[in-house]
Amino acid sequence: GSGEPVKLTLGMMPIADNLPFWVAEQKGYFKEEGLNIELVDFPSALERDSAFVAKQIDAGVGDMLAVAAMNDSGTKVKAVAVAQGVNPGENRFAVLSAPNSGITTPEQLKNQPIAMSLNTVNEYITDRLLGDKGLSGDEIKKTAIPKLPLRMEALMNGTVKAATLPDPLATLAEMKGAHLIVDNTENPVAQTVFIVRMETLEKDTPAIKKIIKAYSRAVADIQSEPGGYNEILIQKARVPEELLTGKESRLKFNYSQPVPPPAEETEKVLQWMTEHKLLKNKLSHGDLVDGRVLEK
Amino acid sequence: MNGLTGEGAMVRVNGLSLWYGGGEHRVQALDRISFTIPRGGTCAVIGPSGSGKSTLLYVFSGLLEEYSGEVLVDGEKVPRGRRKTALILQDHGLLPWKKVWDNAALGLAIRRVPPAIKRERIASILKEMGLWEMRNRYPSQLSGGQRQRIGIARALALEPDLLLMDEPFSSLDALTRETMQQLLLNIWLKDRITIVLVTHSIEEAIFLGQRIIVLSERPGRVVEVVDNPRAGRMDYRKTGEFYRMATRVRELLEH
Amino acid sequence: MNGLTGEGAMVRVNGLSLWYGGGEHRVQALDRISFTIPRGGTCAVIGPSGSGKSTLLYVFSGLLEEYSGEVLVDGEKVPRGRRKTALILQDHGLLPWKKVWDNAALGLAIRRVPPAIKRERIASILKEMGLWEMRNRYPSQLSGGQRQRIGIARALALEPDLLLMDEPFSSLDALTRETMQQLLLNIWLKDRITIVLVTHSIEEAIFLGQRIIVLSERPGRVVEVVDNPRAGRMDYRKTGEFYRMATRVRELLEH
Amino acid sequence: MTRHIGIINNKITKTLLSVLALLLFWQALSALLQLPALPGPVPSFKAFFLEMTGSLGFHFYVSAYRVLISLAISLVLAVPLGMVLGREEKIDQFVAPMIYLLYPIPKVVFLPVLLALLGLKDLPKVALITLVVFFQILVTTRDAAKNINRDLINSVVSLGAGRRDIYRHVVWPAAVPEVLTSLRIASGTAIAVLFISETVASQEGLGYYLLDAWSRMSYENMFAGIIAMGILGFVIYIILDIMEKRACPWK
Amino acid sequence: MTRHIGIINNKITKTLLSVLALLLFWQALSALLQLPALPGPVPSFKAFFLEMTGSLGFHFYVSAYRVLISLAISLVLAVPLGMVLGREEKIDQFVAPMIYLLYPIPKVVFLPVLLALLGLKDLPKVALITLVVFFQILVTTRDAAKNINRDLINSVVSLGAGRRDIYRHVVWPAAVPEVLTSLRIASGTAIAVLFISETVASQEGLGYYLLDAWSRMSYENMFAGIIAMGILGFVIYIILDIMEKRACPWK
Numbered sequence A: 001g002s003g004e005p006v007k008l009t010l011g012m013m014p015i016a017d018n019l020p021f022w023v024a025e026q027k028g029y030f031k032e033e034g035l036n037i038e039l040v041d042f043p044s045a046l047e048r049d050s051a052f053v054a055k056q057i058d059a060g061v062g063d064m065l066a067v068a069a070m071n072d073s074g075t076k077v078k079a080v081a082v083a084q085g086v087n088p089g090e091n092r093f094a095v096l097s098a099p100n101s102g103i104t105t106p107e108q109l110k111n112q113p114i115a116m117s118l119n120t121v122n123e124y125i126t127d128r129l130l131g132d133k134g135l136s137g138d139e140i141k142k143t144a145i146p147k148l149p150l151r152m153e154a155l156m157n158g159t160v161k162a163a164t165l166p167d168p169l170a171t172l173a174e175m176k177g178a179h180l181i182v183d184n185t186e187n188p189v190a191q192t193v194f195i196v197r198m199e200t201l202e203k204d205t206p207a208i209k210k211i212i213k214a215y216s217r218a219v220a221d222i223q224s225e226p227g228g229y230n231e232i233l234i235q236k237a238r239v240p241e242e243l244l245t246g247k248e249s250r251l252k253f254n255y256s257q258p259v260p261p262p263a264e265e266t267e268k269v270l271q272w273m274t275e276h277k278l279l280k281n282k283l284s285h286g287d288l289v290d291g292r293v294l295e296k
Numbered sequence B, C: 001m002n003g004l005t006g007e008g009a010m011v012r013v014n015g016l017s018l019w020y021g022g023g024e025h026r027v028q029a030l031d032r033i034s035f036t037i038p039r040g041g042t043c044a045v046i047g048p049s050g051s052g053k054s055t056l057l058y059v060f061s062g063l064l065e066e067y068s069g070e071v072l073v074d075g076e077k078v079p080r081g082r083r084k085t086a087l088i089l090q091d092h093g094l095l096p097w098k099k100v101w102d103n104a105a106l107g108l109a110i111r112r113v114p115p116a117i118k119r120e121r122i123a124s125i126l127k128e129m130g131l132w133e134m135r136n137r138y139p140s141q142l143s144g145g146q147r148q149r150i151g152i153a154r155a156l157a158l159e160p161d162l163l164l165m166d167e168p169f170s171s172l173d174a175l176t177r178e179t180m181q182q183l184l185l186n187i188w189l190k191d192r193i194t195i196v197l198v199t200h201s202i203e204e205a206i207f208l209g210q211r212i213i214v215l216s217e218r219p220g221r222v223v224e225v226v227d228n229p230r231a232g233r234m235d236y237r238k239t240g241e242f243y244r245m246a247t248r249v250r251e252l253l254e255h
Numbered sequence D, E: 001m002t003r004h005i006g007i008i009n010n011k012i013t014k015t016l017l018s019v020l021a022l023l024l025f026w027q028a029l030s031a032l033l034q035l036p037a038l039p040g041p042v043p044s045f046k047a048f049f050l051e052m053t054g055s056l057g058f059h060f061y062v063s064a065y066r067v068l069i070s071l072a073i074s075l076v077l078a079v080p081l082g083m084v085l086g087r088e089e090k091i092d093q094f095v096a097p098m099i100y101l102l103y104p105i106p107k108v109v110f111l112p113v114l115l116a117l118l119g120l121k122d123l124p125k126v127a128l129i130t131l132v133v134f135f136q137i138l139v140t141t142r143d144a145a146k147n148i149n150r151d152l153i154n155s156v157v158s159l160g161a162g163r164r165d166i167y168r169h170v171v172w173p174a175a176v177p178e179v180l181t182s183l184r185i186a187s188g189t190a191i192a193v194l195f196i197s198e199t200v201a202s203q204e205g206l207g208y209y210l211l212d213a214w215s216r217m218s219y220e221n222m223f224a225g226i227i228a229m230g231i232l233g234f235v236i237y238i239i240l241d242i243m244e245k246r247a248c249p250w251k
């Protein structure tokens, strides 16, 4: 379409995944594409997904579990591209143990409650990482602390012995004395994807393509100037400043050009969700993913 | 409107019985009460404590609606809040959040009397009752007798044709009481309204009640209806007739 | 303990003045009141509505503590809730959430009187006052006169040596009132307690008050202290002296 | 006797009608909005009964237990303190500012402190609910005690009542109706707060159940949890109604 | 006049002492626990004053606006309805069950519905606060109207009062003290609920500020936000105190 710029609303969360959108907005890439994009903030996936359900946002970045859950419960959305997790080093999650817990190996985590948010990508990644280290399903004990800052706090003062945290909190915890047990730096395990409401996708496929184009340009900018957008990360993603600028900081966020979501990852997620009785309906890769947007 | 023998009674009570409470706590307050009060007449109700005098006035004013027997006011089954009935409650019924003035003016305000008329009437009645200086105070800042007088003022301001009074002068000193009786008498003489006065004072009953209803102990029964046609005359108090009447009522009360 | 002229007064009032409210709303209720009441004597206080009679009793019982002048009860500056003072309030002061029995027994309960004694005393006093049948009712289920009698019962149950009464019989019919006066007199004759009685009835004041304090209109001043030594005798009422005294008090009130 | 039954029947009928009206409104709204997040009453109740035979009954029990414990603790602490603040102006002037500074703070922010102090079991959950409802009962009781008619106090003081007697014979009975009101408010609040308190280190309770169902986007189950919370609130309301009839027979 | 000032001074002194005691307790607790999540008052107030010159003032303003609007809406809706429910038993029997079923539901779970109906701007935030405090004012007003002395009603009925007059001259003035109590409760609740309501689709308000600071684990700033909420609550408390003196001069 031409003429009146298409108006779309994107749901943002205070996490580093969304950096390319903020960069694209700052640099005016959306406007250049003839789009009128509004970025709306939500504190967590729960509220953001509720806005998807309420038809108040058109798109956003989330994990495949959210895509499956929404489709399963009647909110039709599609994953159109992988955002984080295309290459190793992105979308980092880590299982950590408390500073004075004496736990340093995966074996010691057997039957030791790990704080996480249940039924989310957080639990999925933990299961997969610890599973790879040889722990069986019933050796992995879990305790629910969905609020991130609270989980971090509980880990640091030893209220819980172990926790699964995403970056930047994982790095911060490590710097403050928590022990890294296992993380997904080698193998991302789970990806985050660009999610679009199906209604929007069908009505405005060109606009979505343009968003992806703007996103790609922003990713290229970030790749060519690592550290150049720290200010945005501090402001929008609430990354503690010392983690980005401090000398001993190992924190790094990586971004790749979007690719279509691969079927094998989707199937693993669907299998895990089925095992955990999180799905009422039989879903397949085709129900969750729409590759058209990335077709040339 | 035509004095003592007015055709049609203002109040007609026929076999009125009344119970309070329900179930095992049921208490009979009135037992087959019958009498009439002629239009423009005065009637005093006298009887021992707990004999149902207040209850009777509650029925006449429509506040109590569950009873057996027949009660007609102005020829009709008593409606709640009849426009021309005024009731002076035993505990005065003042609203703690309204100043003296507003308490006195409450009846007129409820009846949507034009403000100018209301203002004038209340001012004159408060002055008459010696309450003018305290018009801006709240009831809690008044003495017992002052509160009682606001209750009287509030009822009189309505210019009713049926005035029901429950021991209206009980907290007043002898002099104020006599002034009030005189005031009442003047209103009666001028407008020929119907007055029902519950009182514990035998003299007051005889001085003001052309018909005196003597009630028995609970449950209240009519012991006798005494006709006392000379009531309301200024000079009655000093007569032998007055004294004889007092002796008779006292005997009836002593049974 | 020794009758009329007992050494040392039970109540001594010297230049008592009292104001209500503050700032521009300040109202003087009492103006330099002075008088004494001998131990074991009776005293009636009479005066127009609003003259400060209730206020006076509030001061004697320690409920009002801000005044100028001197007030001594039993030789001491009045403490709040003196153990042997009992006050009958003008509005009875019943607690709506306590049954008749518990309201009557409240003073004894507060003074930690042993249950057995309490039970016996309350039972006898409720019977005497004709309240026995209603001992399980709440105040809201009683007539005005019945409520007033609970207030009296509650005070008498305390067996005080100083009894302050604020128009205690105002809602009672003539017969009940006379029974109550007799009851009071019997207690006085038996225990020689000191009694202060606020009343609007000139006859009552003369029949019961060995000393009659006549107050003026607000602010209350002592118009005269009338000594009336024959008060309290059974046969006083029918004498010429009684009649003369009544005339005198009436004149004082009329000023 | 028959009349008595008549009244009860009438009340039950009214209640049923009321619930029916609510269900109809819910049905209409859900039909109108066509939102997965607002399923109609039929699938919700289906889920409710299904889940009740499963784990929901246990969650209900755990939550009821926590709510009642918290209400009891708050009551025992707040009512005496509230009465004292209402009657003793000097103490009130000192304590009231603290109340009004602390009460509006969202208590969730103290969760890290509560967890550090009280661990991960029942205690921090009960403490969080208590922190919220304590203030509600306190403020209500305080205001009720403040508004007591001076004459009633005078009446018992004239009988020689000391401070303790005044509290026992006047302040407490006069405040009872308002304490019951505050309990009605507090019970609703307590249940609502479950949603925050039970999401911490918990896999039991209606709060956990609700958040879990929500984050799984299992909206029928979420509404099963909502129904359970509504029923819990209603049961407490009925208990309070019965208590009121017992506690205030003079009305 | 001098005496008047004396009283005011005394009250201010007491308030200051009270705040001081609170600060000392805070200091002691933070020194004792040594938790990053509980900084002492000194760094917190430092952060508070620093932030107040920055964005915190704006957040304060936005939140105050939302809280006051919500309180006003709730008041206007709940007080008349509460009075009617308290006086008309037939209506109450029908409506009360709805209240007690709906009130305990944590209103956040209706977020998807609210968003769908009201969009992403101010409205859903105000609606969420209103949904919570509406019930608190309603229940309090209802109970107050229910407890009105029969004699007072009789008194105005005997003067010919119809339904409307009874509400105007008796029910409303008799309920005013309790309505003020409910406003004290509701204002605290409203501020606490900000933490939930303002975190959705928002970058303004104290609720957002608090959650933002918490997520950054910038605990000094979090406590700056807490201080701001406390102050907001306290300001409303003082306004209500003044309103009470105005509204109930007969006390």
Ligand SMILES: Nc1ncnc2c1ncn2[C@@H]1O[C@H](COP(=O)(O)OP(=O)(O)OP(=O)(O)O)[C@@H](O)[C@H]1O
Residues within 6 Å of the ligand: B134, B140, B141, B142, B143, B144, B145, B146, B171, B173, C020, C021, C027, C028, C029, C047, C048, C049, C050, C051, C052, C053, C054, C055, C056, C090, C218
């Ligand atoms: N709280 C108050 N504030 C202001 N004035 C008051 C207050 N209480 C009483 N007064 C005034 O003080 C005066 C004395 O009151 P008090 O109740 O003692 O009179 P009283 O002699 O008992 O009258 P009554 O015979 O009518 O009961 C009255 O004029 C009254 O208006």
Ligand SMILES: Nc1ncnc2c1ncn2[C@@H]1O[C@H](COP(=O)(O)OP(=O)(O)OP(=O)(O)O)[C@@H](O)[C@H]1O
Residues within 6 Å of the ligand: B020, B021, B027, B028, B029, B047, B048, B049, B050, B051, B052, B053, B054, B055, B056, B090, B218, C134, C140, C141, C142, C143, C144, C145, C146, C171, C173
């Ligand atoms: N709500 C009630 N429940 C039960 N009994 C009641 C109730 N109200 C009044 N009674 C009883 O009904 C009887 C009549 O009461 P009423 O108030 O009419 O008496 P009264 O003649 O006015 O007495 P008094 O002269 O003492 O005012 C009394 O015995 C009283 O105890």
Ligand SMILES: Cc1ncc(C[n+]2csc(CCO)c2C)c(N)n1
Residues within 6 Å of the ligand: A043, A044, A045, A046, A047, A146, A147, A148, D106, D108, D195, D196, D199, D211, E108, E195, E196, E199
């Ligand atoms: C005070 C408060 N309580 C609960 C929630 C909702 N909530 C509790 S856990 C969780 C998911 C974790 O991010 C969410 C959204 C909130 N927002 N604010």
Ligand SMILES: [Mg+2]
Residues within 6 Å of the ligand: B053, B054, B055, B090, B166, C143, C144, C145
């Ligand atoms: Mg009566």
Ligand SMILES: [Mg+2]
Residues within 6 Å of the ligand: B143, B144, B145, C053, C054, C055, C090, C166
């Ligand atoms: Mg008096």
